[in-house]
Amino acid sequence: MDLKRRQFLETTALGTGALLAGRLSARAAEAQKIKPVKPKSTDPVALVPLTPTIWCSRVGFGTGMKGYQRSSNLTRMDRDKALDLIRFAYDCGIRMFDMADLYGTHQVITEALQNKPRDSYVLSTKIWGHKNGLPEEDRPTADVVVKRFLQECQTDYVDVVQLHCMMSNQWTTEYAGQMEILERLKQQGLIRAHGVSCHANSALKLAAETPWTDVTHVRINPEGVNMEGTVEEVVSLTQKVHDAGIGTIAMKVIGEGKFANDPELRKKSARFVANLDCIDVIIVGFEERGHITELLANVEAALKK
Numbered sequence: 001m002d003l004k005r006r007q008f009l010e011t012t013a014l015g016t017g018a019l020l021a022g023r024l025s026a027r028a029a030e031a032q033k034i035k036p037v038k039p040k041s042t043d044p045v046a047l048v049p050l051t052p053t054i055w056c057s058r059v060g061f062g063t064g065m066k067g068y069q070r071s072s073n074l075t076r077m078d079r080d081k082a083l084d085l086i087r088f089a090y091d092c093g094i095r096m097f098d099m100a101d102l103y104g105t106h107q108v109i110t111e112a113l114q115n116k117p118r119d120s121y122v123l124s125t126k127i128w129g130h131k132n133g134l135p136e137e138d139r140p141t142a143d144v145v146v147k148r149f150l151q152e153c154q155t156d157y158v159d160v161v162q163l164h165c166m167m168s169n170q171w172t173t174e175y176a177g178q179m180e181i182l183e184r185l186k187q188q189g190l191i192r193a194h195g196v197s198c199h200a201n202s203a204l205k206l207a208a209e210t211p212w213t214d215v216t217h218v219r220i221n222p223e224g225v226n227m228e229g230t231v232e233e234v235v236s237l238t239q240k241v242h243d244a245g246i247g248t249i250a251m252k253v254i255g256e257g258k259f260a261n262d263p264e265l266r267k268k269s270a271r272f273v274a275n276l277d278c279i280d281v282i283i284v285g286f287e288e289r290g291h292i293t294e295l296l297a298n299v300e301a302a303l304k305k
Helices: 002-011 026-030 079-091 106-112 142-152 176-187 201-208 231-243 263-274 289-304
Strands: 047-049 055-057 059-062 096-098 122-127 158-166 191-198 215-219 247-251 281-284
Touching: 055 059, 059 289, 079 106, 079 289, 096 281, 106 142, 122 142, 142 158, 142 176, 158 176, 158 201, 158 215, 176 191, 191 201, 191 247, 201 215, 201 231, 215 231, 231 247, 263 281, 263 289, 281 289
Parallel strands: 059 096, 059 281, 096 122, 122 158, 158 191, 191 215, 215 247, 247 281
Antiparallel strands: 047 055
């Protein structure tokens, strides 16, 4: 699989036949090594490999609850509360912060972490390419969008940039141009990894078969809430993704808030997802300090079993 991924990125055409520009840089080639095995630790914020060169906390901070039109529950709450929540998460050991253009959360995460060492946390974000969802109609190319992301996040690089909400089994064709640009940005060091957020099993299946993919978001919980198909189908596909050396981020672990009134179901979901070998990182859209401490406790208890 290591050889397959390197050969694809060095010599193979993208979806519509456009060749990736140039050979991989030494840094990009290094990133294609087989991903290290996750450490055997019961620490819910232990650093784990998302890619061979990106290690982040096992639990991450999601910012996309009810995210749309550059707004989310995090941006709609009192600003001081949001900043306190992010900083509390950092103090608890959370080192992965998942954002998106759709959520409008770049600035609040940046403000909260402005005094923290940049290399102490991982920033993940996503490019929205669908017709609706953002205030403007234009969908600029990835180089233009990522340049804006860098400004909004006040950083020289973003760790992970993904194509957001892939639902088609043709996304490698539909987004071939964006994929090529993102690969070039990775070679330039402006991003460290690229990938897709999958909202359909067909898109997830294609991600597993596409060596360009470094990182995926996967919808997963034991109840099948906000998922497509059966839990068994999603786990099987996610295992194929992971076996391909692709980093996996679990989302919808609390059913996008649908388990909010059932603490036992939240424990069950944490236990189920935390013990899946095919999941690297769990993200949840925290809205209270208690949400953070509870999930960390649930994941720790799950890992100990």
